[in-house]
Amino acid sequence: MLDEPVLSAWASLGLEHALPVRSFFSWPGKRNYEGSWWSSTTGSHVSFESLLERDFLMLADYDQDVVGIASQPFAVLWPKGTDGGRGHVPDFFVRLRDGGGRVVDVRHRDHLEAGSCQFALTRALCDEAGWEYEVFSGIPEPRSSNLRWLSGYRFQRYAPAGTVVPVILEAIGSGVSVSAAVRRASRMLELEPQLFRPISCIWLSSGSLKLAWTSRCRWMLGSHRLKRCCLCRAWRLRCESRQVV
Structure with missing residues (x-):
């Protein structure tokens, strides 16, 4: 599935301090709401591209097991011919208090099935790197x-x-x-x-x-x-x- 094994050393990279790998574009009439969340965890702003992503940042900021948060800190290019694979930029990387990492993709629950193949590939990558993987689809009320x-x-x-x-x-x-x-x-x-x-x-x-x-x-x-x-x-x-x- 991968050209080369993902090194376990990736888990120790300071990705929680990385800048986004791409720019957040906006234009008149765009349906997504973009902005920045001031994180009490990092003491700085973290960008988001939708209100659902903002909800994740709010939850991660409240989670005492999270000590670092970065938005879109890296991109994944799957090997040519990978079944169902294409370039992918995970939405967030969070550093956990125990030193571990977690990669997070944010998707509305109506789009979970359409992204299932991409999620499976990303989860396998995270398993090799020693990271946790989460697909976030919202916070229940109340x-x-x-x-x-x-x-x-x-x-x-x-x-x-x-x-x-x-x-x-x-x-x-x-x-x-x-x-x-x-x-x-x-x-x-x-x-x-x-x-x-x-x-x-x-x-x-x-x-x-x-x-x-x-x-x-x-x-x-x-x-x-x-x-x-x-x-x-x-x-x-x-x-x-x-x-x-």
């Missing part, structure tokens, strides 16, 4: 909506002070809502009542959501939508925080 909400707090400006983190983690506890955790943390920190709104509430709410994004505290994102009252409350506080001088 996990998708919950992650999209939490991703707004991935930025470092929402990180709570180191001395406050243990208090927030203790206040959240098991099955406690954001608003209840904020009230409890305020009491634990002995904040003055007149300071509770808006500054301290903004501070603690944002810190709680930042910790949820970094998985310092765990929420059941896949079982149900986060309570609407908590989401609206946190959204209002986030907007107010931009107006506080």
Whole structure:
């Protein structure tokens, strides 16, 4: 299938730092939505060519086992005559915390069957290189909506002070809502009542959501939508925080 065996040393290449091997073209009327996702994992922007690719980046950014992400870092040219094979550029490469790598192709579920041959060839290549291989086709609800909400707090400006983190983690506890955790943390920190709104509430709410994004505290994102009252409350506080001088 391959002209030469894929060297196992490929698995140690720093592909998570590679630039895209081709340009992302756009034109009027193009159906795909292109853009860049600011990754809290890499501290930089990672390009995507569709909203489905953006969803993958959001999920990979949330995954604590992922320590590096690169968009379209290499191209594969299959040997002439390979059955069903042609040039292929995988969508992403991610570096895992244990040092391993994962190649990811993103396809809408309606197009999975059409790409099955290409996926099989790429999977065989990854097996020889010692990489994992994944075909991503979306995030089920309500996990998708919950992650999209939490991703707004991935930025470092929402990180709570180191001395406050243990208090927030203790206040959240098991099955406690954001608003209840904020009230409890305020009491634990002995904040003055007149300071509770808006500054301290903004501070603690944002810190709680930042910790949820970094998985310092765990929420059941896949079982149900986060309570609407908590989401609206946190959204209002986030907007107010931009107006506080």
